[in-house]
Structures are given as C-alpha cells and as structure tokens.
Amino acid sequence: MSEEKKSIWQKIYSPMILSLAIRNLKLNKFRTILSMIGIVIGVFAICGMGMISAGFTEEMNSMISDTADTLTISPVGEKVIDGTTTTGFSAKDLRDIESAVKSVTKEYEFIPMYSSTKYIYIGKETTMASVSGMDANDLEKIATLIQGTLPRGSTNVVVGETFAEDNDLRIGSRMIMLNSGGQEVTSRVVGILEDTGVMTLGFSTSSAVVGSIEWYTGLVGDNHGLYDMVIVKAYDPTELTPIDDAIEKKMNGKEDKDSDDTVFILNSYEIMEIFDEIMSMSSIFTTIISGISLLVAAVAITNVMLMSVKERTREVGILRSIGTYRSQILQMFLYEAGLIGLIGAVAGTLLALTAAPIMLMAMIGSLDAMLSLSVLAYVPIGILIGLIVCLISGLYPAWKAANLNPVEAMSTD
Amino acid sequence: MNSIPVVELHDVSKIYPMPAGDVHALNHVNFSIQKGEFVAIMGPSGSGKSTLMNMIGCLDVPTSGEIKINGKSTSEMTDDELTLHRRETIGFIFQKFNLISLLTAYENVEYPLILKHGHKDDTTRTRDLLRMVGLTDGQMQHTPYELSGGQQQRVSIARALANDPTFLLCDEPTGNLDSKMSMQIMEILTDLHAQGRTVVMVTHDPKTAEYAERIVIIKDGEIVNE
Ligand SMILES: Nc1ncnc2c1ncn2[C@@H]1O[C@H](COP(=O)(O)OP(=O)(O)OP(=O)(O)O)[C@@H](O)[C@H]1O
Ligand SMILES: [Mg+2]
Numbered sequence A: 001m002s003e004e005k006k007s008i009w010q011k012i013y014s015p016m017i018l019s020l021a022i023r024n025l026k027l028n029k030f031r032t033i034l035s036m037i038g039i040v041i042g043v044f045a046i047c048g049m050g051m052i053s054a055g056f057t058e059e060m061n062s063m064i065s066d067t068a069d070t071l072t073i074s075p076v077g078e079k080v081i082d083g084t085t086t087t088g089f090s091a092k093d094l095r096d097i098e099s100a101v102k103s104v105t106k107e108y109e110f111i112p113m114y115s116s117t118k119y120i121y122i123g124k125e126t127t128m129a130s131v132s133g134m135d136a137n138d139l140e141k142i143a144t145l146i147q148g149t150l151p152r153g154s155t156n157v158v159v160g161e162t163f164a165e166d167n168d169l170r171i172g173s174r175m176i177m178l179n180s181g182g183q184e185v186t187s188r189v190v191g192i193l194e195d196t197g198v199m200t201l202g203f204s205t206s207s208a209v210v211g212s213i214e215w216y217t218g219l220v221g222d223n224h225g226l227y228d229m230v231i232v233k234a235y236d237p238t239e240l241t242p243i244d245d246a247i248e249k250k251m252n253g254k255e256d257k258d259s260d261d262t263v264f265i266l267n268s269y270e271i272m273e274i275f276d277e278i279m280s281m282s283s284i285f286t287t288i289i290s291g292i293s294l295l296v297a298a299v300a301i302t303n304v305m306l307m308s309v310k311e312r313t314r315e316v317g318i319l320r321s322i323g324t325y326r327s328q329i330l331q332m333f334l335y336e337a338g339l340i341g342l343i344g345a346v347a348g349t350l351l352a353l354t355a356a357p358i359m360l361m362a363m364i365g366s367l368d369a370m371l372s373l374s375v376l377a378y379v380p381i382g383i384l385i386g387l388i389v390c391l392i393s394g395l396y397p398a399w400k401a402a403n404l405n406p407v408e409a410m411s412t413d
Numbered sequence B: 001m002n003s004i005p006v007v008e009l010h011d012v013s014k015i016y017p018m019p020a021g022d023v024h025a026l027n028h029v030n031f032s033i034q035k036g037e038f039v040a041i042m043g044p045s046g047s048g049k050s051t052l053m054n055m056i057g058c059l060d061v062p063t064s065g066e067i068k069i070n071g072k073s074t075s076e077m078t079d080d081e082l083t084l085h086r087r088e089t090i091g092f093i094f095q096k097f098n099l100i101s102l103l104t105a106y107e108n109v110e111y112p113l114i115l116k117h118g119h120k121d122d123t124t125r126t127r128d129l130l131r132m133v134g135l136t137d138g139q140m141q142h143t144p145y146e147l148s149g150g151q152q153q154r155v156s157i158a159r160a161l162a163n164d165p166t167f168l169l170c171d172e173p174t175g176n177l178d179s180k181m182s183m184q185i186m187e188i189l190t191d192l193h194a195q196g197r198t199v200v201m202v203t204h205d206p207k208t209a210e211y212a213e214r215i216v217i218i219k220d221g222e223i224v225n226e
Helices: A008-012 A015-027 A029-067 A091-102 A136-142 A161-166 A213-220 A237-252 A268-311 A313-321 A326-364 A378-402 A406-410 B049-056 B079-089 B105-117 B125-132 B149-161 B179-194
Strands: A070-075 A079-081 A084-086 A108-122 A125-133 A145-148 A156-160 A174-178 A184-193 A208-211 A229-234 A263-267 B007-016 B023-033 B038-042 B064-069 B090-093 B167-171 B198-202 B214-219 B222-225
Touching: A015 A029, A015 A326, A015 B105, A029 A268, A029 A326, A029 A378, A070 A237, A070 A268, A091 A108, A091 A229, A091 A237, A108 A136, A108 A213, A125 A213, A136 A229, A156 A161, A161 A184, A184 A208, A184 A213, A208 A213, A229 A237, A237 A263, A237 A268, A263 A268, A268 A313, A268 A326, A268 A378, A313 A326, A313 A406, A326 A378, A326 B079, B007 B049, B023 B049, B023 B222, B038 B049, B049 B167, B049 B198, B079 B090, B079 B105, B090 B149, B105 B125, B105 B149, B125 B149, B149 B179, B167 B179, B179 B198
Parallel strands: A125 A208, A156 A184, B038 B198, B038 B214, B090 B167, B167 B198
Antiparallel strands: A070 A229, A070 A263, A079 A084, A108 A125, A108 A174, A108 A229, A145 A184, A156 A208, A174 A184, B007 B023, B007 B064, B214 B222
16 A cells, blocks of 8 residues: 555664564563673673784784795804804805705895894994894895995995884994904994894894994904805795795705704794694684584573563564554564674774783783784774674574464453 | 345364363354444353454464455455554454553554554544543543553543444443443444444443443353344
C-alpha cells in the first residue's frame, strides 16, 4: 500500500527499532554489562597485543631495515707481524674474501675500512666516537650524505647526524683528537651522514666520524697495512647468505662457525629473517590467544541474546501481530547485539590504547611507534572485529526471534 | 450478498499435534464475513474461538483448507504481504491487552504509525486517539504496568485504530473488565462499527453479544449455529 521506496540506509537504520533495542539493553543493564565484559576483554587482547607487536616491529624495522643488504666481516684470527701480535685483514685476505664474493655474484660492493674508537675533544667537551677510514666513494655506497661533501684529504671528516646534534657540530666545525704520538690533530667537519639508528646490522653512523684512509692513518697509524673490517653489500639481498657461506668456506675452511675461525661474519639479511620469523611467530601466537578470547566472548553473547529472545518472545509475538516484518524483528536483535559489540569494542580499544604505550615504553623505551599507521590501524580494526563478532553471535538468536510464530509467541508468558 | 467477503474460510481445519494426541482446534470450518458486519463469536472455553480469530487475522496458517482475504488466497501471499495486511487493514484488540511493556501508552499507540510511515507521529493523531478512548495526557506517558486493566484495554483499542483499519478483530475485549467499563468499551466498538468498520468480536458474555448484529456459536472447533 504505502511502501515507499527505501534507501539502503533507511533499511539498515530504523530509529524506532533502535530505540526498542536500547531500551531493552537498559532494562537489563547488569546482564548487558556482563555480556560486554567478554567482548571488552577479547577486543582488548586482540587490539592490545596487535598494537604492541606492531609497535615493536615498527621500532625494530626502523632500526635495522636499511642495512639488511650487507655482510659485515671482521677479523678474529691473530697475526704476528714484525714480532707483534695483531688482528686485521691483509691485502691477501682482502683478495681471498673478494674472490669468494665474486664466485657468487658480480653485483656487489666491496668496502674495506679501518676503524677504531677514539676520544675526541670538541671545545671543552670530551666524547667517544667510532672513527673510520675509507675511500670516499665507498662511503657513499653504505651511507647517505644529507649535508656537505664527502671527506677527502687529510683533515676533512664527515660525522653522523646524531653525533653532530649531540655535540653541536656543523659543517665547518672543528674537533681535536690525539694521534698515536700523543700530538693534537685538528679535523674539520665537511659533511653530515644520515642516521642509521643505534641497532644497525651494518655500518652505523650513530657515533661515527669518518675520514679518508689518508686522514685515518695520519691519526691512528696504519697497523702494518691491516684493515679492521670489510663490508660487502649485495644488490640482491637473497645472495647474502650464499656469499656468507662462500666466505666462511674460503676463510674459515668450513661453513659452520667455529672457535679457530679467522673471520666473523654478521649477515644482516639472516638476522632480519630470524627477526621476521620471531615476529610472525609471536603474532600468530597472539592472534590465537585473542581468537580464543573472542570465541569465548562470542559464545557468551549468543547465550545472552538467546536469553533476551526467550524473555521477549511475547513482545515479538505482539510486534509481529500488529504488523512488524520479520526483517524488522531480525534488525531489532541485531541492533542489540551490535550495540553490545560496539560499546564493548570501543571500551576494549580504549583499554588497549592505554595499556599498549605502557608496554611499549617498558619494552623499547620509546613511544614513537605508537603513532605509526600499523599501530593506530588497530583502533578501527579492534572496533570492527568486536562489532562483527557480536553481529555474527547475534545472528542465530535474531533469526530465531524473527521466525517465531506470532500466535505461539504471544501466548507465552 | 453479491460482493466479495472481507474474509472467507473454506473447509479450514487447525490441528495441534500434542503428545497425548492431536487437538482439533478447528474442524472443517466454512465461514465468511461481509464488509461492514458486526459479528460476535461465542462458545465454551477451548472451543476454538481464538484459533478462529487468528485465522481471520492472518496470524496463523490453517493445517488444511483455504482462507481468502478480499478474494485472494492467503496461501499465495508471502509473510511480508500478510504482515502488511495486518498492519494496514486490521486492528487487533486482544483479551490480554498485549501492549509492549518497553513503551509508554503514547508510544504503544504511535508504534503502528511509525511502522507505516517510517517516522514519529508529527500530527496529533496519537493523542487524539488516546483522548477519544478516555486517557488523560498524564496517563499517556505511563508504561502499561502503571495503568489499570481498563486503561490498558483502552490503549490497546487506540493502538488498534492507529492506522485507521477497516477491520477490527477483538478477542474478548471486555473479558477482564467490570460491567461499567465493559459497557464503555462496547459503546466505542459500536461507534466504530457505525462509522463503517467491520467488527468481529469473541465474547463469553451474552449481554456483550447483543451489540452485534450476527452471532456465531462454535463448539469443539465446529460452527454449530448462526
Ligand atoms: N498452541 C497450542 N498448542 C496446542 N493446543 C492449542 C494451542 N492453542 C490452542 N490449543 C487448543 O486448541 C483448542 C482451541 O483453543 P482456543 O484458544 O481457540 O480456544 P478458545 O475458544 O479461544 O478458548 P477460551 O475461551 O478459553 O479463550 C483448545 O483445546 C486448546 O487447548
Ligand atoms: Mg480464547
């Protein structure tokens, strides 16, 4: 008769039916709250654990992802040269290592460098830095210059971003170090390197002072021409492990690590993989736990909704007899379940938003990750999951109510 | 009588299967109601009066036989069509009042209007109906539990009239009321009939039945006398 065409929104949203649902929830406040607890805990678990692991991953990735394409090779075997015991890579060692690399790929960078730790005097301050000497062109391959120029010559250096900030260094700033003879050597900052983070798996710029080989040997000496470290960068990171194996085999005689090794290799790709594996395993674990708690919540809600349907059977009969459609009855109970879900899920998400920063602060000591997209995504995800779980839980009870026989329903008490 | 009856029952039976044996609530009933009639249905308790009313009001389906609404068989109608028919054409007044306890008296009467129009009653219709059946403005804001039986029955009459039905089905409308209140309710029903509505009423009380122009007597699920 007067069935005007309705929009989808009008079909989904009916203020009168919503108001009936709200009134019933209010009438049974205690039961409503009890049924919500399950969903609050479930959403809190899924959301909180999700946020923590996303935040943790985010933080880890920001620390190590950039350098997952390098092998850092350090000498461990001792050498006796001119009567003194020392460690380092000789020119022959370097040739051997590079030939091992070449046996796997032609797409690589091979960067030998000197490095040690030194006291640095800047104005009246004294600080420690890791000083390195390498070819300026090589430096460009493992670090990014954000200001100034690459260090060439015997007095120019570049410094890491954090180191520059901490020590108030700018392009043109000067710093003093003592050379092996105890004399003061002044170096001038000509460039700033982009920060790689503290936990980098390759070359870290965090507290780095880098100059040319000429500058380094002038300051520290040349240690019989022995290099302290080699960085191998592969353009295809999946080749890192075969390269790693080839170097181990060539230098240590076998692929397994051992105590009489001559080189130690830090394979950033492998570490990344292990890390990813741990993270994905822990996220599977948390998903299972959260899934179980949501399942428990779902069962509780179905139970409460069945009770609600049973209690309101007579009312459903009356509503049907005076012209309420089956679909509207279905809607009424789904609203009820949906409201429990929505309120419960929002509460659970708010709890997670409180707990996750506390946990993250305790685990990684920083809240930066909290604001990342992958963490904040759990806010809508949590609310949606809670809502959907409740709607699904309410589906069977609602369907049952909608299909009650009006006469029989009305005659119950 | 050559016009199409409002309701026709052809050979209608209703059987409730029970553990102790089937209950034949209606037994091959043939019965029709013309537009504008005022029919009283009488009979002993358990004779099938309410079952018959439920069939006439499209609230239940017969086990066998055919029911026609304005010439159309209900077996050919979907549940939504039957629901729409109840909403738009029929006004139910039940013995047990059957008001919705979550809603106030006013909202109970407004409910069918919202069902029909999809929004709250922005006219004075709800209030006018409640005033007509004798409720005060204060009583309109009460929930059913805060009203007396007579007041509840008035509210249920107002609700039955909300969508201006052409057909009123009353199952013992005065069964729970004292004689003075019963008289008042019957006056209202008589008025509604006089305005052209079809009224079917179940009653135990011969005095109430006198208001009707046709009396049907039912016994053990069969119509025994007209
Ligand atoms: N849902 C049901 N299940 C089983 N039997 C039923 C059901 N509803 C009614 N009956 C039976 O059908 C018969 C007719 O019932 P009905 O309610 O129509 O009687 P009635 O004439 O309205 O009685 P009353 O005057 O007491 O209201 C009775 O025997 C009753 O027990
Ligand atoms: Mg009855």
